[in-house]
Amino acid sequence: MAKNHISYQAIWIVRIIVAAVFIFSGVVKANDPIGFGYKLEEYFTVFGLPFLNDYKVAFAIFICSLEIILGSLLIFGFWRKKVVWGLLLLTIFFTFLTFYSAYFEVVTSCGCFGDAIPLTPWQSFIKDCILLLLISFLVYHQRKITPLISDSYTRSILTACIIVISVGLGVYTYNFLPIVDFLPYKVGNHLPSLMTVPEGESLDEYETIYTLENERSGEVKKMTDKEYLSEEIWKDEEWKIIGDPETRLVKEGYQVPISDLIINDHEGINRTDDIVANPDNILLIVAYDINKANQPALLKMNKLAKDLARDYRLHTVLLTASTLADVESAIGDSTLYAEALFADAVPLKTMVRSNPGLVLLRDGVVIKKWHFHLMPDAEQLSSKYLSPE
Structure with a gap:
């Protein structure tokens, strides 16, 4: 009896650990499905599947939802056989991806826990290996995974609610920005401080490695720049640097x-x-790719800039990675009431998860961000964030 009790106790501990990891992983990625979609785009490129890029957000929401659903059902003990095998197959797939990323150095960050907890591919691989062991334990003892609710009707209703909530979280954040912003452009951050090295902090330290060949003996050896100088080998004319350092x-x-x-x-x-x-x-009207931006929203933001310029001291900037010709084409016959400036697409995608999106800055501080679905009109924006002239 004691052995049986310990077994059930161990199963519950493992259930909680595995479920917590999957639910947390799914929630933090569902909080920012566009960001996770960018990570999936890296994998699609690595494996030669660029045609899937247009569906990256759909894949992101599906994977996040699946993690939350499987983790939640494991806690409740519903559909135990399907759940534990689903967890095992999903983890095997993730383990392959993280090992491939780490070994071949093709993706520098796996995105397992989104931007909340950045992990290197090797850290993610180790995490997945531990999960494989824990889930294998659950597969072996799956008959001892008991449901918290025995009534089949209640079980079905609760499962349906879990599915709706899991999918709904990703759909909501996709349409209305992340609930929790883990990125450096979040509201309240002072951007200039995040663009410089604080006093007392040191930068990355690198060393240069030279390949040298002895012209007389043909011997080849490598040494660092410090060794090269300290041993004064540069004084020996028989040793020559070959190749690129x-x-x-x-x-x-x-x-x-x-x-x-x-x-x-x-x-x-x-x-x-x-x-x-x-x-x-x-x-800032941020449109990293103005050709893919929501055109009605872009024109509406341009009108907002016009309305605000009449009564408020406000410098409006259209910030994009597209060309000036693309900007003029997108605006069409309308007059652009914002100054067009240009930046790389990567920081613009990070700045606001909306194309286009609005960002209000004051003295370098991010005051507010808006998805185009929740864009304020001039009166709403001015009454809360601006002072009339």
């Missing part, structure tokens, strides 16, 4: 949260400080 990271230093945001005008003049360090209100 290699660079290797020795010590990881402070990582600047925002390192890739460079804003230029159409003439290539850097305007980054004019925008992120401006003490006045700056309204």
Whole structure:
């Protein structure tokens, strides 16, 4: 009896651990399905499946929902055979992806826990291996996984609710921005502070490795730049550097949260400080790809800029990775009431999960962000965030 009791106790502990990992993993990714979709796009590219890129968000929502559903059903003990085998197959698939990413160094971050807890591919692989062991234990003892509710009708209703909530979370955040923003452009952040190295912090340290060949003996050896100088081998004319030097990271230093945001005008003049360090209100219309942006929303934002310019001191900027010609084509016959500036698509995708989206800055601080589905009109925005002239 004691052995049987310990067995059931162990099963419950493993159930809770596995369920918690899957539910947490699914929720943090469902919180930002567009971000997880970008990660899936990297995998599609690696495996030669670029035709799936247009469906990346749908895949993201499906995977997140499946994780939450399987984790929740494991806790309740419903459909135990299907659930434990589903968890096992899903984890085998994730283990393959993380090992492939780590071994071949094709994806630098797996996105297992979204941007909430960034993991390296090797860390993710180890996590998946542990999960495989735990889930295999549950598969072996699946007959001892008892449901918390025995009534089949209640079980079906509760399962349906879990499915609706799981799918609904991803659909909601896709249409109305993440509920919790883990990115450096979240509301309240001071962007200039996140673009510089704080005093006292050190940057990454690298070493250069030279390949040298002795012209007389033909001997070939490698040495670091420090060894090259300390041994003064450069004084020996028989040793010559061959090939290109290699660079290797020795010590990881402070990582600047925002390192890739460079804003230029159409003439290539850097305007980054004019925008992120401006003490006045700056309204950004962010459209990383203006050709794929929601066109009615883009025109509505342009009209918002026009309405606000009449009564409020507001500099409005259309920030895009597209060309000036694309901007003019998207606006059509309308007059653009925002200054068109340009930046790389990667930081713009990070800035706001909406194409187009609105970001209000003041003195470098992110005051508010809007998805185009929740865009305010001039009166709503001005009454809450602006002061009349």
